[in-house]
Every structure is written in structure tokens, then in C-alpha cells.
Amino acid sequence: MLIDRAGLFSQFKISDMATSTKAAAPAAKGSKTEFSKETYLFWYESMQLMRKFEEKAGQLYGMQKIKGFCHLYIGQEACAAGSVSALEKGDKYITAYRDHAHPLALGTSPNAIMAELYGKETGCSKGKGGSMHIFDVANHFFGGHGIVGGQVPLGAGLGFAEKYKKTGKLCICYMGDGAVRQGAFHEALNQAMLWKIPVIFVIENNGYAMGTSVKRTSNVVELHTLGEAFDMPSEAVDGMSPEAVHRAVARAAERARAGEGPTLLEFRTYRYKGHSMSDPQKYRTKEEVEEYKRQDPIEVVRKTILDKKFATEAELEAIDTKVVGQVEESVKFAEESNFPDPKEALTDVYEQQDYPFIFG
Numbered sequence: 079m080l081i082d083r084a085g086l087f088s089q090f091k092i093s094d095m096a097t098s099t100k101a102a103a104p105a106a107k108g109s110k111t112e113f114s115k116e117t118y119l120f121w122y123e124s125m126q127l128m129r130k131f132e133e134k135a136g137q138l139y140g141m142q143k144i145k146g147f148c149h150l151y152i153g154q155e156a157c158a159a160g161s162v163s164a165l166e167k168g169d170k171y172i173t174a175y176r177d178h179a180h181p182l183a184l185g186t187s188p189n190a191i192m193a194e195l196y197g198k199e200t201g202c203s204k205g206k207g208g209s210m211h212i213f214d215v216a217n218h219f220f221g222g223h224g225i226v227g228g229q230v231p232l233g234a235g236l237g238f239a240e241k242y243k244k245t246g247k248l249c250i251c252y253m254g255d256g257a258v259r260q261g262a263f264h265e266a267l268n269q270a271m272l273w274k275i276p277v278i279f280v281i282e283n284n285g286y287a288m289g290t291s292v293k294r295t296s297n298v299v300e301l302h303t304l305g306e307a308f309d310m311p312s313e314a315v316d317g318m319s320p321e322a323v324h325r326a327v328a329r330a331a332e333r334a335r336a337g338e339g340p341t342l343l344e345f346r347t348y349r350y351k352g353h354s355m356s357d358p359q360k361y362r363t364k365e366e367v368e369e370y371k372r373q374d375p376i377e378v379v380r381k382t383i384l385d386k387k388f389a390t391e392a393e394l395e396a397i398d399t400k401v402v403g404q405v406e407e408s409v410k411f412a413e414e415s416n417f418p419d420p421k422e423a424l425t426d427v428y429e430q431q432d433y434p435f436i437f438g
Contacts, residue, residue: 113321115388117163121320122383122394124162125155125376126401128179131188134405135178135195135209139355143412144195147224148209151179153350156375157282158183160323161250165331168245170218170236172229173252175210176282176349177222180252184217192408198415205418206426227253227260230279234266237277237340248276248334250327256287258301267342271308276334278327279305279342282317284349286362305342317347318375 132150139148151158154176162183173180178191186202194201195209203213203222212222220236223229233251240247257263258281270277281301285291293299305312311333316322323345330341348370383389389397 113324115383115386117324118379118383118386118388119397120163121156121159122376122379123397123401124159124183125320125379126398127188127404128155128158128182129376130401130405131182131191131408132178134409135192136355138195138409144209145197146208146210147175148195148355149176150349150355151176153370153374154282154284154317154347155179156320156323157252157280157317157345157347159375160320161280161327163320164324164327165250166247168218168247169331170220170233170240170247170249171252172220172233172236172249173222174226174229174254174257175222175224176254177210177212181212181214181217181219184214184219186212186214186217186219188404188408189411190214192405192412193415196412196415197417198412199418199422200411200415204422204426206422227257227262229253230257230260230263231266231269233279234270234275234277234340237270237275237334238273241273241276246335248278248331250278250280252280252282254287255281255283255285255292255301256295257281258304259287259295264304264307267305267308267310267340270340271310274337274339276337277340278330278334279340281342281344282347283344284347286349300344302342302344310340310342312342312344314344314346317345318370318373318378320375320379 128151132152135144135148136150136152138144158180171180171184178195181191181202182188190200190202191212193199194203194205194207194212197205197208199205201207203211207213207222210222210224213219220232221229223232230251230253233249236251237249240249253263267279269275270279283292283301287295292301298304300314302312302314311330313326313329315326326343330343333339333341350371380394383394384391
């Protein structure tokens with residue numbers, strides 16, 4: 079039985095989390111219950127890179143190398159890793175401001191992300207976006223958005239563009255549990271179902287909107303059921319398992335590519351750190367955090383790899399060493415990069431124009 083996360087999820091067992099609502103998407107034809115050695119090794123290396131990068135970012139923030147806001151993804155890595163393995167190259171991704179890990183899973187250079195956190199010109203957003211506004215169009219990652227829920231209608235728009243252009247691609251749009259109280263969330267779900275937009279809406283429900291549990295802010299605590307208001311296929315998923323995430327995203331993707339429209343997935347996950355680096359985390363106990371760490375997705379995948387003899391301890395340690403090297407290289411790259419030229423403040427922004435014929 080899961081620990082009582084402020085009384086929120088105590089009624090759910092891990093095995094129950096993949097159960098669907100009455101509007102759930104049908105299982106994908108030929109969907110696999112087993113995954114290959116290559117998939118497990120991708121998950122392991124990808125999640126380790128996310129974890130080590132975020133741990134280093136937290137350390138550098140404490141050293142005042144990284145300024146502004148900083149929201150770490152530690153504990154939630156299975157959500158990004160399982161999604162990427164289930165989708166196709168060219169599918170679009172968009173998320174909120176806890177956004178360092180998703181582009182790492184997509185293959186964005188750690189150098190470019192770390193440089194962005196430092197505010198350097200070599201960053202993926204030219205040093206102008208910082209932690210909350212990571213972008214990498216080449217890898218189909220469209221942010222990184224600081225406004226709570228602001229990315230949800232944008233995700234629907236990205237999906238609509240794929241439908242309009244008949245590319246066969248889709249958009250996966252992530253949000254936190256707090257964002258579902260925004261009106262834009264409901265408007266986007268309604269429009270997406272009306273127009274059968276190929277978009278997968280994902281609630282990364284880590285139980286707390288900043289420092290407030292879902293139970294204290296929402297009459298509906300099974301957040302995936304919000305999709306039923308729009309007759310949208312909806313599903314709760316064990317967000318600590320890349321296997322469960324992969325299967326759920328694959329089902330939703332099959333539906334989207336078949337022209338059947340969007341799906342709402344609730345990834346029940348957990349963050350080990352605070353909402354942001356300034357969060358003292360007084361709203362939960364150390365025992366609660368430790369209980370979730372005992373089902374850490376990286377350690378579970380590591381054990382599976384060893385049990386299935388997909389790799390040896392030495393081979394996994396080599397991956398660990400490689401990842402640590404990548405992170406250290408990203409720090410060196412960021413340290414040695416230059417800050418943007420002050421003139422850059424005037425580029426990549428809207429140009430103000432006077433339109434007297436409109437505004438009188």
C-alpha cells in the first residue's frame with residue numbers, strides 16, 4: 079500500500095494505478111508486455127542522466143552559479159523516459175517549468191541546458207530563458223513555460239498543426255497537478271475533443287501543487303476523471319514505472335494517430351525535492367519521502383536489468399561513469415561560455431508597432 083500522501087493516494091495500490099476510467103483508451107493492438115534489453119538500457123541511462131544533472135543543478139544553485147527559479151525533476155524520471163520510448167521521432171513535446179529532464183531524454187545536449195541555467199549565450203535559449211524556459215526545436219521540445227497551465231492550450235495548438243499538415247505526428251503536453259485548476263486546461267480539453275486533435279495531455283501528479291496537497295485544493299482527487307467531462311479517454315498510470323508509462327503513452331499515441339483524438343493521462347509520481355529550490359518542504363515528513371525512495375524508478379530498472387542479465391554490474395557502472403562525465407563536462411562548458419551581448423536584449427522579442435487604423 080502506498081504511503082498516505084497527505085491523505086491523497088492511500089487508497090491506491092501500485093497495481094491499481096494503470097486501471098482505466100469508463101472512458102479509457104482501448105489497449106493497443108499487439109502491445110508488448112515485455113521490453114527489450116535496448117529499451118531497459120535506454121531507460122536506465124536516460125534516467126541516470128536526468129538524476130545526476132538535476133543533482134548537480136541543485137548543488138550549483140546553492141553555490142549561486144544558477145540564478146532565478148529552479149525546479150528539479152528528481153524522482154519523476156520515469157515519466158519522461160517512458161514517454162520518449164513510446165513515441166516517434168518528430169512528435170512534439172511541451173511542458174511547464176520543471177523542464178530540464180524532458181529535453182535530456184530527447185537527446186538535447188546537457189551542455190546547452192546547463193549553459194542556459196547559467197544564463198550563457200551558448201544555452202539552448204541563448205541564455206535568455208533560464209531554468210523555466212528551456213527550448214530545443216531541433217529535438218521537437220517546445221518549452222519550458224513559466225505560467226501555470228499556459229502550455230496546455232499551446233500543446234493543443236501544436237497537435238492541431240500536425241493534424242492540419244497531415245504529418246501523422248502528435249504532441250504530448252505535460253502539466254503539474256496544480257495546473258488542472260486553470261480554466262485554460264478545461265478549454266483546451268474541450269477544443270481538443272471537439273476537433274479530434276492528436277494530443278496526449280499528461281498530468282504529472284506528484285501530489286503537491288507547490289506546498290499544498292491536491293486533496294486540499296480539488297474536490298476531484300482522481301485527476302484523470304476530469305477528462306470524462308469531455309468524453310475524453312482517461313487513465314491513471316503508475317508514474318514511478320517507465321514500463322507503465324510507456325504502455326499508457328503507446329495506447330494514447332495509437333489512438334491519436336488513428337484520428338480518434340486526445341487522451342488524458344494522470345502519471346502518479348513523486349518528487350523527492352521541494353517544489354523549487356526555495357521550498358523548505360515543511361508540508362510533508364521525511365518518512366514520506368523515504369517511503370517513495372524505496373520504489374525509486376532508477377533502482378527498480380537497475381535491478382530488472384541485472385535480474386534479466388541484460389547487463390552486468392560493471393557495465394552499469396560504466397554507464398554511471400559516462401553520465402557523471404557528461405554532467406561535469408556540461409558544467410565546464412557553462413563556466414567557460416560567455417554571457418550574451420547586451421544587444422541581445424533587443425532580439426527575439428516582439429517589435430512594438432503603432433497601428434492608428436486599429437487603435438484610433
